[in-house]
Amino acid sequence: GDRGATTALAWITRTDDSDDGLAFGTENGYLCVWKKSLNEEWTETFCQCLTGGEDSQEIVGMAYDIGSTQLAVIHRSQAVHRFIMNSSMHPSPLISKSILKHWPQAVGFGQTSARGPEIWTFGREDGVIYVLNENGTIIQNWPTATVIGHAVINAKEDAMILDDVAQGIALYRLSTSERVRTFPVPSSQRR
Numbered sequence: 001g002d003r004g005a006t007t008a009l010a011w012i013t014r015t016d017d018s019d020d021g022l023a024f025g026t027e028n029g030y031l032c033v034w035k036k037s038l039n040e041e042w043t044e045t046f047c048q049c050l051t052g053g054e055d056s057q058e059i060v061g062m063a064y065d066i067g068s069t070q071l072a073v074i075h076r077s078q079a080v081h082r083f084i085m086n087s088s089m090h091p092s093p094l095i096s097k098s099i100l101k102h103w104p105q106a107v108g109f110g111q112t113s114a115r116g117p118e119i120w121t122f123g124r125e126d127g128v129i130y131v132l133n134e135n136g137t138i139i140q141n142w143p144t145a146t147v148i149g150h151a152v153i154n155a156k157e158d159a160m161i162l163d164d165v166a167q168g169i170a171l172y173r174l175s176t177s178e179r180v181r182t183f184p185v186p187s188s189q190r191r
Contacts, residue, residue: 003047004028010062012085014069021045021089023071025059031073031081035089045089050081051096065109065117070094072119074104080121080132095136102126108153108160110174122151122162142177146170 004027012021012033020036032047050059050073058076064085065072071091073081078098083091105124109117110131118139119132127148131140149163153174160172168184 002028003030003032004058008059008062008073010064010071012064012071012089013066014085014087015066017087019089021085023062023064023073023091025062025073027058029057029059029075031059031091033085033089033091046091050075051079060104061107063108063119065112067112068109068117070109070117072107072109072121074107074121076103078102078104080104080107080119080136082119082134082136094134097132097136097138099130099138102128102130105148106151108151110153110155112155117155120151120153120160122148124148 006024007027008025010023012023018038021033023033025031029049030047031050033045034042035045036042059073060076061074063072069085071083071085080097082094084094085091102123103125104121106122108120110120111118121130127144127146129142129144130138133139146164149165151162153160158174160174162170164170168182170182171180173180
């Protein structure tokens, strides 16, 4: 309805709770969370319009870290948000960060420090990956020289996969940012 089309999803599970949750973001900037009880009933526990940027409110990506119970949410318009999910599946904001001239396409959690995991945000048009620590401080930026269609991180396997829209799927070593292999995607036109 008035919240707009769903544009991002993340499953929420907690090691201290048997209930599951589903977070979703919309094109109008709403972050909503539903909780599933043991008897399979879903209840909305949270729905609020997040502050985006002046260009767009659309939420384009989410990631959840089960170890820290943190949720990362990105807007198309240069905004990165970090929440902690409580046992009622209600997100409490930890930090929001704007990164000028960075239009995130994907988000993931990287290595975990003493106070929480790093957030990796992947820019589409600029092709820059920013790594933010638990305070929202940019601790690394890495220009990839690609247009990023999507990205996923597996910190345990030291792997990152980027959808390089010009060349195909690119596998990187997370710890060194070394491109290990490109898996070309056959196409008769530019993706």
